[in-house]
Every structure is written in structure tokens, then in C-alpha cells.
Amino acid sequence: MISSVQMASKSKWALIISAAILIVFFLVSILAPWIAPHDPIQVNLAIKLSSPSWEYPLGTDHLGRCNLSRLLYGARVSLGFASLIFAASLGFGLLVGMIAGFKGGWIDLLLMRFCDGVMAFPNLVLVLGIVGLLGPGLWQVVIALMMVQWVYYARMIRGMVVSMKEQNFIAAARISGSSTGKIIRRHLLPNVLPPIMVMGTLEMGWAIMDISALSFLGLGIQPPTPEWGAMIQEGKAFIRSQPELMIYPGLMILFVVISFNVLGESLSERFGIKRRY
Amino acid sequence: MSLLEVKQVTHTYGSLRSFWRPQKEAQVLSDVSLSLEQGTCMGLIGTSGAGKSTLGKVILGLEKPKEGQVLFQGQDLYAMNSKVRKQMRRDLQVVFQDSYSSVNPRLTAEKIIGEPLDNYERLSASEQKRTIAELLEQVGLSAEDMQKFPGQFSGGQLQRISIARAIALKPKMIVLDESVSSLDMVNQTNILKLLDDLKSEYGLSYLFITHDIRAAYAISDVLTVMEKGRIVETYNNKDEVFTSSEPAVKDLVASILPEHPRNRTVSNGKRVVQV
Numbered sequence: 001m002i003s004s005v006q007m008a009s010k011s012k013w014a015l016i017i018s019a020a021i022l023i024v025f026f027l028v029s030i031l032a033p034w035i036a037p038h039d040p041i042q043v044n045l046a047i048k049l050s051s052p053s054w055e056y057p058l059g060t061d062h063l064g065r066c067n068l069s070r071l072l073y074g075a076r077v078s079l080g081f082a083s084l085i086f087a088a089s090l091g092f093g094l095l096v097g098m099i100a101g102f103k104g105g106w107i108d109l110l111l112m113r114f115c116d117g118v119m120a121f122p123n124l125v126l127v128l129g130i131v132g133l134l135g136p137g138l139w140q141v142v143i144a145l146m147m148v149q150w151v152y153y154a155r156m157i158r159g160m161v162v163s164m165k166e167q168n169f170i171a172a173a174r175i176s177g178s179s180t181g182k183i184i185r186r187h188l189l190p191n192v193l194p195p196i197m198v199m200g201t202l203e204m205g206w207a208i209m210d211i212s213a214l215s216f217l218g219l220g221i222q223p224p225t226p227e228w229g230a231m232i233q234e235g236k237a238f239i240r241s242q243p244e245l246m247i248y249p250g251l252m253i254l255f256v257v258i259s260f261n262v263l264g265e266s267l268s269e270r271f272g273i274k275r276r277y
Numbered sequence: 278m279s280l281l282e283v284k285q286v287t288h289t290y291g292s293l294r295s296f297w298r299p300q301k302e303a304q305v306l307s308d309v310s311l312s313l314e315q316g317t318c319m320g321l322i323g324t325s326g327a328g329k330s331t332l333g334k335v336i337l338g339l340e341k342p343k344e345g346q347v348l349f350q351g352q353d354l355y356a357m358n359s360k361v362r363k364q365m366r367r368d369l370q371v372v373f374q375d376s377y378s379s380v381n382p383r384l385t386a387e388k389i390i391g392e393p394l395d396n397y398e399r400l401s402a403s404e405q406k407r408t409i410a411e412l413l414e415q416v417g418l419s420a421e422d423m424q425k426f427p428g429q430f431s432g433g434q435l436q437r438i439s440i441a442r443a444i445a446l447k448p449k450m451i452v453l454d455e456s457v458s459s460l461d462m463v464n465q466t467n468i469l470k471l472l473d474d475l476k477s478e479y480g481l482s483y484l485f486i487t488h489d490i491r492a493a494y495a496i497s498d499v500l501t502v503m504e505k506g507r508i509v510e511t512y513n514n515k516d517e518v519f520t521s522s523e524p525a526v527k528d529l530v531a532s533i534l535p536e537h538p539r540n541r542t543v544s545n546g547k548r549v550v551q552v
Contacts, residue, residue: 168379171339175371176442177363177396186392190383 015270018263025256029075038066040073041224049242061231061245062238070226071248077227078256081142082207086200088146093153094196098184100154101161112158115151123148127210131219138211138227141220145210149203156199160192198267205260212253228252279312279348280450280482286310286335286345288328305331306342306506313499315449318476318483320493320515322529323503329486332503333454336484337371338362350449367397370443374455376435380427386413386438387423393445412441416471433464437471444475450482457492469496490518490529502526 028035037057044064052059058067096115100108118126130144164170164187173183212229214220221227223234228249235245288306305328313319323329334340336347338354347354349365357365370393373379380389390409394400400408410420416437427435436456443451453472457465473496475481487493493500500518502509504525512518519530 168373168375169381171334171337172371172373172379172439172442173381173392174339175337175366175369176393177366178392182396186384187381191381 012266014262015266018259018266021255021259022263025075025259026079028072029079032072032076036066036069036072038069040065040069040226042066043224049238058248059242059244061234065224067245067248070231071228071252073226074228074231074249074252075256077138077221077225078208078211078253081138081211082204085142085145085149085207086204089150089203090153090196090200092146093150094157094192096150096154097157098161098188101158101165102180102184104162108158112155115155118148118151119155124210124213127214128219131214136219136222138215138221138225141211141214145207149207152203153196153199157192157196160195161188164188164191194271195268198264198271201260201267202264205257205264208253208256208260280315280350281313281336281484282346282348283309283311283332283336284346284348286332286342286347288331288335288340288342288344304506306335309345309503309506309508311501311508311511313450313482313484315482316476316480317498318485318496320497320500321484321486321503322488322490322493322500323525324488324529326505327503328506329488329503330454333371333452333484333486337369337452338366367393367446368449369452370446370448370450371452371454372436372439372443372456374458376432376439376459377427379439380435382427385424385426386418386430389427389438390441390445393442397446408445409441412445413438415444415475416441417467433460433468436460436464436468440468440471440475444479444481447479448481450484452484452486454486455488456485458487458489465492472496491533494518502529 037055042065044060046064047056047060048062048064050056050060050064056066056068058071061067061070096111100111126148127141127144130147131140134140134143170183170187173187178186211220212227212232215227215229216233218230218233221230223230231249232246235242235249238245286306286309287304289302289304291302309328309332311319321329321332331340335342336354338347341355346356349369352361352365354362354365387406387409390412391405394405394408398405398408406423409423413420413422418434418437418441422430422434427438430438439456456472457468460468469492472483476483483496485493485497494515497515499511499513500515501511502518502521502523502525509523509525510521512521518526521527521530
């Protein structure tokens with residue numbers, strides 16, 4: 001079955017548009033302190049739940065905080081921490097995958113069975129369990145998501161290393177006198193990283209959803225820090241009178257996650273990369 | 278002293294031992310001994326699965342045999358420290374069968390041929406470039422090919438790049454593992470000629486691993502036939518291979534196609550060559 005995301009990813013415009021959207025979001029998250037019209041945590045009950053105006057372009061929430069400013073600052077949390085999760089799980093997955101693939105034997109067996117064990121749990125359940133153990137908070141969520149995501153990278157990298165290790169150019173490099181470190185740097189990493197980066201793009205979308213979902217449940221970011229999932233949670237009480245309090249952050253999540261998915265799919269389409277764990 | 282001496286090498290491949298199934302072992306080499314003199318070419322012939330390529334890996338120092346010794350220039354390849362082994366490696370190079378998988382697709386020809394030079398010779402940038410250009414010309418390519426990636430070369434050209442990488446350090450011996458088997462006849466002939474020229478120019482020794490008795494006959498001084506992990510026989514006079522009474526050798530000789538298809542007859546399901 002071909003999903004609509006896969007259909008959309010066939011054209012090169014999908015790549016350009018999704019990349020452009022993401023660049024805008026990243027710029028916004030970096031520049032938030034300069035482009036946001038107000039302090040996102042400045043409470044002013046006198047103007048609570050006000051409609052859009054020149055002063056507050058998207059109105060204010062139940063505590064009179066500027067919605068636009070909160071959305072812009074929210075991008076910081078979502079994108080920043082998703083990138084952190086991506087980098088950390090890629091780094092750890094790379095280490096474990098390389099060791100397992102390169103060493104083989106018992107070490108490989110042990111590490112991969114552990115990965116299988118982690119993968120046997122539904123991700124969100126495992127994350128909830130870890131957060132429950134560590135207590136709510138953004139850093140705990142980040143640690144929990146990292147602990148769950150690295151296994152996918154490790155497995156994929158291990159598979160690639162195992163198949164690449166048998167290739168003659170690795171043997172030829174060894175016979176040319178290259179050390180193991182040099183073989184990894186010069187021959188393995190340049191061939192392993194591009195497909196992993198593409199897979200990482202898809203995983204970024206998931207990380208953003210997970211951060212928002214956990215914040216919505218009150219496990220992630222704690223008030224008053226602005227975060228999209230937490231904003232949906234706070235706006236929930238006003239769903240009848242002011243539904244836009246939920247719609248704005250919802251749209252943000254939608255755009256970012258769709259962009260990551262379309263970008264990931266069109267990159268893998270372009271480079272002929274199949275997802276495999 | 279022979280350049281290379283393989284003494285009673287036995288090797289097995291086993292599956293990973295686990296709790297619920299016993300380790301299965303397949304013997305791929307049993308009691309293999311051979312020796313190769315400086316400046317000669319030994320053709321190692323055998324059908325698929327005879328253990329030729331495994332023996333090649335053992336000789337190259339890539340796979341430690343379960344038993345036996347490999348002496349290169351009188352020193353045991355598997356009983357030396359890594360420093361000595363690194364020095365040993367520069368005299369013992371390889372060209373593999375599949376030219377596409379022998380080169381890293383993300384490196385240019387210059388980087389591919391330059392890799393052994395980086396590891397052993399401390400050349401200045403311009404010297405290195407000149408050396409690589411000379412090597413490319415020596416194997417019948419041009420210096421302009423330096424910046425090309427493997428995808429821009431044909432199979433035969435890539436095999437020439439592999440040969441250039443192998444001779445970059447002016448080794449004493451090269452293992453040619455089915456080096457011409459995946460090429461068409463014209464390319465095979467050209468590469469064999471190139472290898473022969475290089476051999477007389479540098480006084481190289483080859484271990485020419487192949488299933489093609491004609492290619493082996495064309496380039497070798499000595500022929501060795503393997504079957505099921507054993508050496509069947511070594512022929513110091515390579516013409517003796519055609520008159521051998523060993524069944525395995527007879528099969529290999531009988532598999533040679535005649536020059537003209539009309540001369541091929543089939544009797545009792547066995548192909549017979551009419552001379």
C-alpha cells in the first residue's frame with residue numbers, strides 16, 4: 001500500500017518545500033528571543049483570553065500570555081530537544097552497532113538480543129515507564145526517549161556494518177596497511193552515515209510527537225515553559241469558547257512532523273534507501 | 278628459502294556455539310602445504326568450494342588457520358607482532374575477483390590508489406600525485422582518470438585500478454583471487470598480458486587463484502590443483518596437467534571449451550574434448 005506521504009515524496013518539490021518549512025522552523029526557534037513580540041511567560045490577567053489585535057496578533061491565553069510568543073518559543077523546545085535526542089541516540093547507536101557488527105560473536109549476540117528486548121515493548125509504554133521511574137520533567141523525557149530510540153539505530157548500523165565488513169574493499173584496505181580506526185573512519189562511516197541520517201529525519205518527526213504527547217500528559221515540560229503539547233493541554237479547558245488555543249499549537253506540530261516525514265521519505269526515495277531494522 | 282611457504286594448514290568454519298544447538302564445523306582446508314619461489318607464478322586451480330579463496334585469505338593474513346603455519350620470507354605470518362606484520366603486508370598484496378566491491382564507491386581513483394602510499398610512504402602531495410599518475414599509466418589508464426569515482430569506470434578499468442593499488446608499494450607477491458574471472462574474454466586477455474608484463478618488470482610472484490584452467494595455464498609457471506580442501510597435485514611442468522591421471526584434474530581439463538563449438542561432442546553426459 002502506498003501512503004499519501006510516499007506519493008507526495010515522489011516529486012522534487014516535496015523535498016524543497018518540506019526542507020524550506022523546516023529551515024523556517026529552525027530559524028524561528030533560534031531567533032525566538034528577537035522576533036517574539038512579548039515575554040512568553042509574562043502573566044497579565046487583565047487581558048486574558050483576548051482576541052487577536054495588533055498588540056497580540058494571535059490573542060492571549062487564559063493567563064493573558066501572548067500566544068504568538070509562546071508558539072515561537074515552543075519551537076525551541078520541540079526542535080531543540082528532538083535534535084538532542086537524535087544526536088544522542090545516533091551517537092550511542094553508532095557505538096553499539098559498530099562494536100556489535102565489527103566484533104561479532106558473543107558480543108554481537110548479547111547486544112542485539114538486548115536491542116530485541118527493548119524493541120519488544122511498545123515505545124510509548126516503555127517511555128512512560130521510564131518517565132514514571134525518573135519522575136516528570138523535560139530532561140527525564142529526553143533521557144527516556146534516547147534510551148528507547150538508540151536501539152533502532154544500533155540495529156540498522158550493525159546490519160550495515162556486517163554486510164559491509166564482507167566487502168572486498170575493507171579487506172583490501174586492511175591489506176593496504178590501514179589500521180582498524182582508519183578503516184572505520186575512511187571506509188565504514190562514509191558509507192553508513194548517509195542512510196542513517198535519512199532514517200534520523202523520519203525519527204525526528206516521531207521524537208517531536210513523543211515530546212508533545214508526554215508534555216500533554218503532564219509528564220514532560222512543566223509550566224510555565226511554553227511547549228506545544230503543554231499548550232494544547234492548557235487550552236483544553238477552553239475548547240468551546242476559544243478552540244484556537246488548541247488549534248495553533250496543534251497546527252505547529254502537524255506542520256513540523258509532516259515536513260520531517262515528507263523530507264525523510266523523499267530523501268530515502270532519492271537515495272534508494274530502504275528502512276530496515 | 279622460498280618466498281612463501283604454507284605448512285600443513287587446516288582450517289574449519291564453524292557456526293556460533295549456543296545452548297541449544299551443537300557447533301557445526303565444516304572443514305574447508307585440510308593439511309595444505311605448498312611453497313612459492315620468488316619471481317614465479319603459481320596457478321591454483323579448483324572447482325567452486327575447493328577452498329582456493331579460503332587458502333588465499335589465510336595466505337594474506339586475513340584469516341588465522343586453525344592449524345599450521347604460513348611463512349612469508351621465512352617468518353610466521355600469524356606469530357608476529359602487529360608492527361612486523363604491517364611491514365610484512367607491504368610485500369604481500371591482493372587483487373580480488375569482484376572489481377566493483379574491491380573499491381570504496383565514495384573515493385576517487387586517486388584516493389583508492391593512494392591508500393597504501395599513505396600508509397607506508399611519506400610522500401609530499403606533488404610526489405604522491407605523480408606516483409599515482411605513473412601507476413595509472415602503467416596499468417593502461419590515463420592520469421586524467423584520477424578524479425573519477427568508481428561508478429565512472431567499467432569493470433575492466435576498475436580491475437586495473439585494483440592492480441595499480443596492489444603494485445603501488447612494489448610488493449614481492451600478489452594474490453590474484455579470480456582476478457580475471459568476471460571479465461569478458463578480450464579484457465581477460467589484456468589484463469593477463471598486463472599482469473605478465475608487471476611480473477617481469479618487478480620480478481613479482483603471483484598466486485593466481487582461478488577455476489579457469491586456460492587463464493591459469495597462460496600466466497603460470499607452476500600449477501596446483503585443489504579439490505575439497507586438499508591439494509591434489511602440484512605440476513612443476515605445467516604441461517603435465519593435461520596428461521594427469523587424477524580424476525579431479527581430468528574433470529578440469531575436460532571442461533575446457535574447444536576453439537570451435539563444432540568440435541564439442543557429448544557422450545554419456547560427459548563432455549569430451551577432441552584435439
